[in-house]
Amino acid sequence: MSSQAITARSEDYSRWYTDVIQRAELADYAPVRGCMIIKPYGYALWEHIQQQLDRRFKDTGHENAYFPLFIPEEFIMKEKDNFEGFSPELAVVTIGGGEVLEQRLVVRPTSEAIIGHSFSNWIHSYRDLPLLINQWANVVRWEMRTRLFLRTMEFLWQEGHTAHATHDEAEEETLKMLGVYADFAINEAAIPVIQGRKSNQERFAGALRTYSIEAMMGDKKALQSGTSHNLGQGFAKAFDIKYSDRGNQLQHCWTTSWGLSTRMIGGIIMTHGDDQGLRMPPRLAPIQVIIVPIYKNDDEKSKVMEAVDALFAELKGAGLRVRVDVREDLTPGFKFNDWEMRGVPVRVEIGPKDVQNNAAAVARRDVPGKAGKQFVPREGLVERIKALLVEIQANLLAQATAFRDANIHPIENDYARFREIIKDGWAYTWFCGGAECEAKIKEDNQAVSRCFPLDQEKGEGKCIHCGAPATERAYFAKAY
RNA sequence: CGGGGUGUGGCGCAGUUGGUAGCGCGCUGUGUUUGGGACGCAGAGGCCGCCGGUUCGAGUCCGGCCACCCCGACCA
Numbered sequence: 001m002s003s004q005a006i007t008a009r010s011e012d013y014s015r016w017y018t019d020v021i022q023r024a025e026l027a028d029y030a031p032v033r034g035c036m037i038i039k040p041y042g043y044a045l046w047e048h049i050q051q052q053l054d055r056r057f058k059d060t061g062h063e064n065a066y067f068p069l070f071i072p073e074e075f076i077m078k079e080k081d082n083f084e085g086f087s088p089e090l091a092v093v094t095i096g097g098g099e100v101l102e103q104r105l106v107v108r109p110t111s112e113a114i115i116g117h118s119f120s121n122w123i124h125s126y127r128d129l130p131l132l133i134n135q136w137a138n139v140v141r142w143e144m145r146t147r148l149f150l151r152t153m154e155f156l157w158q159e160g161h162t163a164h165a166t167h168d169e170a171e172e173e174t175l176k177m178l179g180v181y182a183d184f185a186i187n188e189a190a191i192p193v194i195q196g197r198k199s200n201q202e203r204f205a206g207a208l209r210t211y212s213i214e215a216m217m218g219d220k221k222a223l224q225s226g227t228s229h230n231l232g233q234g235f236a237k238a239f240d241i242k243y244s245d246r247g248n249q250l251q252h253c254w255t256t257s258w259g260l261s262t263r264m265i266g267g268i269i270m271t272h273g274d275d276q277g278l279r280m281p282p283r284l285a286p287i288q289v290i291i292v293p294i295y296k297n298d299d300e301k302s303k304v305m306e307a308v309d310a311l312f313a314e315l316k317g318a319g320l321r322v323r324v325d326v327r328e329d330l331t332p333g334f335k336f337n338d339w340e341m342r343g344v345p346v347r348v349e350i351g352p353k354d355v356q357n358n359a360a361a362v363a364r365r366d367v368p369g370k371a372g373k374q375f376v377p378r379e380g381l382v383e384r385i386k387a388l389l390v391e392i393q394a395n396l397l398a399q400a401t402a403f404r405d406a407n408i409h410p411i412e413n414d415y416a417r418f419r420e421i422i423k424d425g426w427a428y429t430w431f432c433g434g435a436e437c438e439a440k441i442k443e444d445n446q447a448v449s450r451c452f453p454l455d456q457e458k459g460e461g462k463c464i465h466c467g468a469p470a471t472e473r474a475y476f477a478k479a480y
Numbered sequence: 481c482g483g484g485g486u487g488u489g490g491c492g493c494a495g496u497u498g499g500u501a502g503c504g505c506g507c508u509g510u511g512u513u514u515g516g517g518a519c520g521c522a523g524a525g526g527c528c529g530c531c532g533g534u535u536c537g538a539g540u541c542c543g544g545c546c547a548c549c550c551c552g553a554c555c556a
Contacts, residue, residue, distance in 0.1 A: 014550065033548075089555075144481085144554055151555070224556060263556060294515055333516035351515055361515075
């Protein structure tokens with residue numbers, strides 16, 4: 001619990017972000033640089049993210065497994081692009097049991113290598129395909145600069161790894177899981193995301209193609225919130241993942257990998273949060289309904305608590321995540337602010353008047369102040385709250401979508417204007433995809449291409465930077 | 481690694497020309513309070529980031545180191 005005010009977003013967005021996390025008790029800094037302690041409230045949010053994703057993975061035929069944290073260094077080196085991409089950020093164990101290790105062990109930055117090793121043992125025939133595996137795990141990347149949830153040296157995620165008989169099947173899987181991420185982001189986290197393909201410069205080194213979902217944060221910076229790779233046959237060749245086809249010919253598999261991490265929590269904070277603090281999307285909120293009892297004396301207390309307990313049981317019975325704030329010696333006003341800061345979607349106040357009137361005061365987090373508070377008859381209250389949670393979920397998505405759309409600006413053939421746009425928003429424009437253009441744009445604007453959206457009209461234009469013919473449009477933005 | 485900042489009770493901070501550490505919040509006890517961040521009274525809590533130097537005496541001055549935060553480069 002904290003009574004401190006939160007820095008206004010307009011004053012200092014970074015400070016607002018870290019204030020919210022600490023005051024809402026999502027996470028603490030750890031004694032090790034770049035690491036974080038995820039506190040119960042933050043972890044509960046992660047658990048709901050996990051549940052919603054895991055359900056979707058199972059529904060699309062995937063199974064969970066677990067692979068080791070330690071990976072022989074030579075495994076990592078097998079796939080050259082992968083190794084070169086990751087080597088600067090590897091944590092390597094060189095001593096174990098007091099002895100210098102013959103075989104140095106890498107703490108996994110991702111598990112393509114060790115899973116590839118297993119896949120080569122598991123897969124022999126086309127009958128073994130497709131192989132659809134997911135794991136929930138922690139990974140470590142030695143980052144130079146870290147921020148709570150957005151980039152920490154150790155983070156939690158899921159990584160899906162699949163093997164297929166053909167390129168097209170792998171591509172289909174890659175896009176299917178991208179779609180799963182988008183569905184999750186939009187319908188559970190209420191974050192409008194754009195599905196797209198990364199430029200060659202931005203794609204994962206070991207991948208044929210990298211796709212991502214991109215979201216706009218409250219400061220108009222972009223956040224890559226989920227990633228899906230078609231790895232081609234690169235890993236299959238490096239790890240000898242082969243199968244005999246129907247004609248008894250040995251073929252290399254086509255593999256994919258896709259991941260979504262605790263970074264998503266940062267996305268939720270920065271998409272929905274306001275100057276009062278967090279605003280949790282109801283479907284993921286650790287607490288959906290907080291009940292604050294109000295009373296002056298023992299006589300009132302017993303009457304109020306009777307009504308509160310009954311409502312609590314009813315809401316809980318309806319499947320809602322509900323809690324009663326029974327803390328003594330805190331004023332109701334303090335509790336209102338406290339739970340608003342922590343983003344609980346619906347607050348129910350029950351005092352002597354409400355007991356008498358057979359009603360309750362219901363306040364919604366997405367509408368600030370008195371406008372969001374109304375008195376609701378006790379009769380039908382549970383149904384009203386359930387409906388309200390649905391409304392809030394929809395409203396958060398609508399607000400975020402409106403904000404995003406208001407800050408995306410289409411532009412053609414005008415680099416000067418492009419540069420202006422990108423200072424405070426996203427630009428949507430023709431892009432040749434070339435490395436030189438990308439590098440120059442980055443140098444000029446501290447912004448990069450986010451993706452070529454999958455959903456775009458066919459056409460042809462001129463690259464915003466070099467003017468060469470371009471067949472695709474891309475989003476450009478400053479990014480986390 | 482470059483630039484900027486900060487290290488003093490749990491948190492936020494003050495601490496004058498060097499004289500043996502204080503405020504607010506929080507915490508404990510207690511009483512009055514309670515419909516938008518309550519108040520009184522009584523308490524507990526500190527190796528002033530670390531090491532060294534100057535000095536009769538260092539939170540304060542000097543030297544060195546370390547850590548963390550913010551902004552870049554790198555990255556999900």
